[in-house]
Amino acid sequence: MARKHQQRSTRSQDPRHISEVVAEILARSGVGETQSARELQAAWREIVGPPLNELSRAVKLSRGKLEVVVSHSAAVQELTFRKHEILRQLRERWPQKIIRDIRFRVGPVE
Numbered sequence: 001m002a003r004k005h006q007q008r009s010t011r012s013q014d015p016r017h018i019s020e021v022v023a024e025i026l027a028r029s030g031v032g033e034t035q036s037a038r039e040l041q042a043a044w045r046e047i048v049g050p051p052l053n054e055l056s057r058a059v060k061l062s063r064g065k066l067e068v069v070v071s072h073s074a075a076v077q078e079l080t081f082r083k084h085e086i087l088r089q090l091r092e093r094w095p096q097k098i099i100r101d102i103r104f105r106v107g108p109v110e
Contacts (some may be wrong), residue, residue, distance in 0.1 A: 036061075044068070047089045052079060057109045064100035066090070069107040076104045 044058035
């Protein structure tokens with residue numbers, strides 16, 4: 001019982017703006033990540049263009065590294081040649097996100 005009392009007393013009792021509360025709830029639920037992942041995949045398809053956008057899929061952005069799954073090694077090679085241009089376009093599209101590198105791996109593109 002004393003432990004619960006200690007936890008409550010350490011929390012801030014100052015009022016918070018509703019946007020802070022909503023952002024925290026979305027972050028905990030993963031909804032924000034899902035929306036961000038959709039936006040990332042849409043941008044990837046647009047920037048890379050056909051036919052490479054059908055052979056690859058942006059999976060996640062973590063610690064500044066964009067992970068991309070590619071259906072076969074020849075497509076990985078082509079994307080590697082275009083890597084700097086793709087990075088430039090991604091950075092222009094999302095200046096608020098830190099994208100330092102792109103990692104390609106061969107795997108199933110769903």
